[in-house]
Amino acid sequence: MLPVMTTERLRVGIDGDALRQPMSGVGQYIYQLCRELEALLPEAEFYAYSRLPADHLALPSARWVLRQEQSPVWRKLPSFIWLKTRGAQLCRRDRLDAFWAGRTLHPHLPAPTRTVATVHDLNHLLVPETMERRTLWSNRLWFARDVAHADVVVANSSGTAQRLLSMVKCRAGAVVTPGVGPWFRPLAASERGPALVRLAELGVKPPYLLCVGTLEPRKNVQALLAAFQQLQAQHTGFAHQLVLVGVKGWQNQVLADALQKAEGVVVTGFVPDELLPPLYALADVLVCPSLYEGFGMPVLEARACGTAVVVTDIPELREAGGPGATLVAPTAAGVAEGIRQSLAADHRAGQLTPHLPCGTWRQGAQTLAALMTGTSVAVGGQ
Numbered sequence: 144m145l146p147v148m149t150t151e152r153l154r155v156g157i158d159g160d161a162l163r164q165p166m167s168g169v170g171q172y173i174y175q176l177c178r179e180l181e182a183l184l185p186e187a188e189f190y191a192y193s194r195l196p197a198d199h200l201a202l203p204s205a206r207w208v209l210r211q212e213q214s215p216v217w218r219k220l221p222s223f224i225w226l227k228t229r230g231a232q233l234c235r236r237d238r239l240d241a242f243w244a245g246r247t248l249h250p251h252l253p254a255p256t257r258t259v260a261t262v263h264d265l266n267h268l269l270v271p272e273t274m275e276r277r278t279l280w281s282n283r284l285w286f287a288r289d290v291a292h293a294d295v296v297v298a299n300s301s302g303t304a305q306r307l308l309s310m311v312k313c314r315a316g317a318v319v320t321p322g323v324g325p326w327f328r329p330l331a332a333s334e335r336g337p338a339l340v341r342l343a344e345l346g347v348k349p350p351y352l353l354c355v356g357t358l359e360p361r362k363n364v365q366a367l368l369a370a371f372q373q374l375q376a377q378h379t380g381f382a383h384q385l386v387l388v389g390v391k392g393w394q395n396q397v398l399a400d401a402l403q404k405a406e407g408v409v410v411t412g413f414v415p416d417e418l419l420p421p422l423y424a425l426a427d428v429l430v431c432p433s434l435y436e437g438f439g440m441p442v443l444e445a446r447a448c449g450t451a452v453v454v455t456d457i458p459e460l461r462e463a464g465g466p467g468a469t470l471v472a473p474t475a476a477g478v479a480e481g482i483r484q485s486l487a488a489d490h491r492a493g494q495l496t497p498h499l500p501c502g503t504w505r506q507g508a509q510t511l512a513a514l515m516t517g518t519s520v521a522v523g524g525q
Contacts, residue, residue, distance in 0.1 A: 153184055155515060156239045158230075159193030159209065160222045161246050162200045165390055165413045167357065168440045169263050170201070172299065172321055173245040177203040179508030190237055192230045194218045210237070223248050223281040241515035248281060248289050259514050260293035262315070264437030265306050266361065273361035273434065275393050287311060295514045300438040302459035319511055321440045322504030326417075329449035330424045338421035345418075346409045351384035352482060353426035353450075355419070355441035356433070358399075358410075359392025363432045363455070368401055368408070369475035370432075374482060375407065384409055388422060423448035428485045431460060432471070432478045439463035451488070453481040 161173045181189070181204060191202060194212045202209065210233045212218045217229050223246075231250035234242060242252055244260040252258060266274055267282035274282075290296055290307075295316040298304035304315040330338055342348070352371065356362045364387065371385045385408045391399075402408060414422065423429060429445035431454045442452050442463040454460040456470035464470070469488075471481035 153187040153516065154190070154237060154240045155180070155184070155187055156190040156192060156234055156237065156242045158226055158244060158246055158249070159191030159200055159202075160195065160226070162191065162193075162202060163195060164199060164201050166201055169246060171440065172263070173243075174201055174203060175322060175324070175504045176319070176508045176511060177207075179504050180512055181206055182505075183508055183512045190234075190239070192226065192233055194220065194222065194225050194229075221277050221281070223285065226250055227285075243511070243515065244289070244293065248285050249293065251289075251292060257294045257515060257517060258292070259295050259297060259511065260290060261297045261299060261319070262290065262303055262307055262437075263299045264303060264435070265310060266435065266437075268310055269306075270361050270435045273359065273394070297511065297514065300459050300462055302457075302462050303437045305458070317510050317514060319507040320502060321438060321443060322502060322507055323443055323447045324504070327420050327423065327444045327447040330421060334421070335425075338425060341418060342421060342425065345411045345414065347386050347411070347422070348384065349425050350382060350427050351386045351409075351425075353386050353388065353422060353429050353445070354431070355388045355422075355429070355445075356431070357389045357392040358387065358395050360394050361434050362389075362392075363434050363473050365398050365401065366473060366475045366478055367430055367432045368398070368405060370477075370479035370482060371408070372405065373475060373479045383407070383427065386411065386422070386426070388412075388414055388419075419444065420448055423450050426450050428453055428482055430478065430482065431455065431464075432473055433457075433460070434473055436460055436463075442468070451485045453478065453485050 162170055189207045190210055191207050192210045193200060196211055197209050212229055227250050234250055234252055239256045241257045242249060244258060247260050247262050249258050249260055267279055271279055290311060290313050296313055298307055298315040298318050300320055301318055304318050307313050307315055354367055358364055375381050387410045390413050402410060423445045429450050429452045431439055431442050433455055436459050439460050442454055445452050452464050453469045453471055454464045455473045469481045469485045471477040
């Protein structure tokens with residue numbers, strides 16, 4: 144039997160702007176855990192607070208009541224300012240038992256509301272130059288205070304928990320790593336043909352190298368592009384494509400100009416969730432050359448699909464990549480050498496799938512629900 148919280152009539156709220164479409168990795172993390180919270184808390188009431196209308200959000204189900212900003216003037220507020228002002232008013236009106244700050248910053252609700260704040264990264268301290276200006280200043284203004292005032296803080300990786308302790312002097316109450324859905328798995332032989340047809344519609348054709356993430360400076364895609372061009376120049380007949388999956392980000396004009404001149408590069412933009420597993424499974428290598436990551440969900444997902452991974456040698460990506468990852472410096476030369484090593488190793492065909500460094504989404508939600516209520520989880524029917 145699956146564990147189910149026995150607490151009745153619990154009123155749980157979240158920062159709904161985190162579920163803005165298309166969802167980021169943080170949005171996917173929150174979405175998947177919210178879906179599991181619904182199963183664990185069958186009698187609970189769920190509220191999402193957002194400036195945005197429902198068609199801009201990926202609400203987990205019809206159980207979620209959207210408290211949307213009605214005033215077109217107030218909708219123009221930056222996300223976190225709205226959450227701390229208008230959003231806070233709506234939260235207090237609903238008399239929440241628990242508020243999950245999935246993006247760390249929260250509206251400082253009074254007792255008895257219990258606030259759980261999840262920390263995904265410390266970008267504003269480690270790589271501030273790569274951030275959007277509004278997000279950077281929001282974190283500079285409120286991150287330390289909001290972490291200190293939360294009833295409990297959750298980290299999304301052991302690496303994030305360690306940095307949180309050393310840099311902010313805050314000890315995480317729990318670590319809830321991303322899970323991996325069962326749809327992330329190696330392809331069966333019968334699935335390969337239809338998957339190739341779907342990918343061809345995107346301009347993707349094996350063999351290819353894959354990178355998944357928003358095209359913004361922290362992802363270090365320029366170093367990957369330079370590494371790819373080195374491999375093309377140094378190896379006659381190098382036939383791989385470089386496939387970049389993800390939406391356009393910020394501060395990326397230099398990268399955009401370079402991509403226009405590059406050969407053998409496919410930029411897909413956003414792709415539907417159902418295409419990600421075959422994209423991972425048919426890639427020869429997933430490359431994550433980021434300057435910094437709080438965890439690295441694409442790395443975990445690629446491993447679950449049996450695909451080799453090349454990652455920057457930082458604690459969080461070592462954690463996501465596991466013992467089979469090829470670790471590299473975040474330079475063009477380092478990434479190119481890592482790709483060469485990985486292609487030469489030929490260590491695919493599912494050999495990298497066991498022992499993923501995470502629990503399931505259900506286990507993560509169980510921990511989160513217990514922290515929200517300050518209770519243990521009882522075992523019951525579902």
